[in-house]
Amino acid sequence: MRGGAAASGARAGRATRSRGSAWGLYLALSAISLASLAPLLYMARVSFGAGSDLPIAPADWWGHPLSLEHYRDLWSGGPMARFAFNSLLVTGVAVPIQILLAAAAGHALARSGFVGRGTLLALATAFLILPKQVLLAPLYLLFASAGLLDTYAALVLPHLADPFGVLFMAHYYQTLSPELEEAARTDGLSASAIFWRIVFPVSGPGLAVVGVNGFLTTWNAFLHPLVLTTSESMRTLPVGLALFAQSEHRVDWGALLAGSTIATVPVVLAFLLFQRQIVEGILKGSSR
Amino acid sequence: MKRGARPLGVLPWALAFFFFGVAPLAYALALSFLDYNPLRADRTVWVGLANYATALQSPSFWRALRTTAYFVVGTLPVTLTLAYAVASLLARARRAETFFRAAIFFPAALSMVVISLVFKSLYAEEGLLNGWLAAAGLSRIHWLLDPRLALPSIMIMDIWSSVGYYAILILAGRKTLPDDQLEAARLEGLSAWEVERRIVFPHLRPVLLFVVLLNTIRAFQIFIEVFVLTRGGPLESTLTLVYHLYDRAFYHFEMGYASALAFLLLILVGGLLVIQRYVLGERAREAR
Numbered sequence: 315m316r317g318g319a320a321a322s323g324a325r326a327g328r329a330t331r332s333r334g335s336a337w338g339l340y341l342a343l344s345a346i347s348l349a350s351l352a353p354l355l356y357m358a359r360v361s362f363g364a365g366s367d368l369p370i371a372p373a374d375w376w377g378h379p380l381s382l383e384h385y386r387d388l389w390s391g392g393p394m395a396r397f398a399f400n401s402l403l404v405t406g407v408a409v410p411i412q413i414l415l416a417a418a419a420g421h422a423l424a425r426s427g428f429v430g431r432g433t434l435l436a437l438a439t440a441f442l443i444l445p446k447q448v449l450l451a452p453l454y455l456l457f458a459s460a461g462l463l464d465t466y467a468a469l470v471l472p473h474l475a476d477p478f479g480v481l482f483m484a485h486y487y488q489t490l491s492p493e494l495e496e497a498a499r500t501d502g503l504s505a506s507a508i509f510w511r512i513v514f515p516v517s518g519p520g521l522a523v524v525g526v527n528g529f530l531t532t533w534n535a536f537l538h539p540l541v542l543t544t545s546e547s548m549r550t551l552p553v554g555l556a557l558f559a560q561s562e563h564r565v566d567w568g569a570l571l572a573g574s575t576i577a578t579v580p581v582v583l584a585f586l587l588f589q590r591q592i593v594e595g596i597l598k599g600s601s602r
Numbered sequence: 603m604k605r606g607a608r609p610l611g612v613l614p615w616a617l618a619f620f621f622f623g624v625a626p627l628a629y630a631l632a633l634s635f636l637d638y639n640p641l642r643a644d645r646t647v648w649v650g651l652a653n654y655a656t657a658l659q660s661p662s663f664w665r666a667l668r669t670t671a672y673f674v675v676g677t678l679p680v681t682l683t684l685a686y687a688v689a690s691l692l693a694r695a696r697r698a699e700t701f702f703r704a705a706i707f708f709p710a711a712l713s714m715v716v717i718s719l720v721f722k723s724l725y726a727e728e729g730l731l732n733g734w735l736a737a738a739g740l741s742r743i744h745w746l747l748d749p750r751l752a753l754p755s756i757m758i759m760d761i762w763s764s765v766g767y768y769a770i771l772i773l774a775g776r777k778t779l780p781d782d783q784l785e786a787a788r789l790e791g792l793s794a795w796e797v798e799r800r801i802v803f804p805h806l807r808p809v810l811l812f813v814v815l816l817n818t819i820r821a822f823q824i825f826i827e828v829f830v831l832t833r834g835g836p837l838e839s840t841l842t843l844v845y846h847l848y849d850r851a852f853y854h855f856e857m858g859y860a861s862a863l864a865f866l867l868l869i870l871v872g873g874l875l876v877i878q879r880y881v882l883g884e885r886a887r888e889a890r
Contacts, residue, residue, distance in 0.1 A: 354712075421611055445867055451630060474615070
């Protein structure tokens with residue numbers, strides 16, 4: 315992991331030159347970090363402002379009064395509370411199921427040979443890079459014909475097909491030695507006992523990657539929640555916010571950015587707790 | 603030997619994957635050969651390749667492809683250069699590397715809806731950017747309303763949102779470079795610049811090509827940005843393939859035509875992947 319240490323080793327030899335360049339380095343990194351976070355700080359600042367105008371310049375940030383007005387409006391009047399509830403519900407249901415499916419299917423794919431295993435792996439890998447937009451029209455028609463448009467089932471079910479977690483766990487189990495499982499089998503433990511008592515407890519690190527990446531994709535999901543819901547009360551936060559911004563009326567930026575801030579808080583928390591797992595997921599091909 | 607484990611564990615996920623992945627894909631292919639409007643299902647006709655022919659003759663299709671091409675040409679060099687520079691700065695940081703990496707990478711975890719909303723507020727007629735211009739005594743710029751500026755405005759947002767993501771990919775590639783190789787180069791008296799050019803850069807070639815490919819594939823799939831910021835306008839100047847597809851499928855209910863567009867997208871992206879295979883061979887996989 316620490317490739318940067320190599321650069322530092324050589325630098326120590328040229329301490330005099332590197333002191334100046336170290337300043338430059340940290341100055342540059344600070345500037346880039348600021349540029350990277352500034353739009354979000356702006357979002358949060360506007361959301362804690364008052365009135366419907368955008369505070370114009372960062373110079374006015376301090377002078378402009380702080381207020382919870384936009385959050386109060388969102389919670390009392392608008393549908394935003396409902397959007398947030400829907401997002402929480404869908405994520406809360408879909409992600410634990412995704413984790414269980416990934417563990418069970420990943421383990422089966424890693425440890426047993428069955429007819430069609432190769433085909434399934436190849437298809438799943440292909441779906442990692444498949445543009446998901448291809449599925450929109452057929453998913454809409456399938457859910458419509460099943461009478462499931464505008465339901466929580468429509469919001470949750472498509473997430474369960476995601477192949478990333480399964481492929482990731484299959485790979486994860488392949489790197490684990492099967493000895494313990496085989497010993498347990500010789501001792502006469504049933505297949506399900508082996509899975510729950512021996513395999514599942516050591517799956518934590520892998521499942522954390524699956525879980526947090528599943529959380530991000532589910533929480534941020536936009537396309538199928540947009541297409542498979544029709545009434546305002548079934549919108550999730552990203553869909554509700556996006557449609558809110560498109561409304562014919564004058565856009566209430568304060569409220570909109572307050573909603574955006576609400577949608578961002580869980581992402582910040584997940585990021586602070588699981589940054590390493592998020593990076594690992596991205597390096598292993600989790601779609602954003 | 604794969605023996606004794608329970609292949610049944612794969613079933614729950616395999617069912618979900620079949621119903622919400624594989625089957626819709628097959629359904630989309632079938633739809634693409636039909637003239638099908640769910641509101642007039644009785645008038646469904648098999649039209650063979652007519653939907654594809656219509657798409658290939660439609661100005662909107664070509665406009666969408668041209669938009670994508672502009673997008674790639676405009677963003678890729680900038681994104682790639684910045685991501686490379688940011689990754690090499692991060693690789694040199696000894697102190698607070700974790701903080702800088704987190705700050706720079708964070709936008710990659712954010713919802714594209716939230717990013718688009720924040721930039722929409724920045725680009726608004728009364729937004730921050732125009733506020734700054736006014737304060738400097740300059741006239742207002744119609745960032746999203748001017749057909750010549752709308753696409754570049756979206757491109758700037760895309761660059762902001764993806765530099766950190768690609769920087770992390772490139773940084774991970776740098777860290778697979780063996781330390782002793784760098785050390786040997788320095789002992790030979792190569793300058794930092796020569797080390798970068800003769801050792802690091804060639805080592806990163808597969809990762810960089812992968813970033814080029816990923817960025818191009820993502821450009822073909824741009825949707826949320828356009829949905830939130832411009833709805834394809836003004837004057838179709840930001841019409842992308844996926845927005846066109848969405849518009850045909852869900853405003854005009856031309857499911858057959860939209861599915862043909864979807865498969866054209868699939869063919870384009872698949873073609874890019876084949877080219878990648880050809881150019882990179884198996885090295886790209888290792889680099890990930």
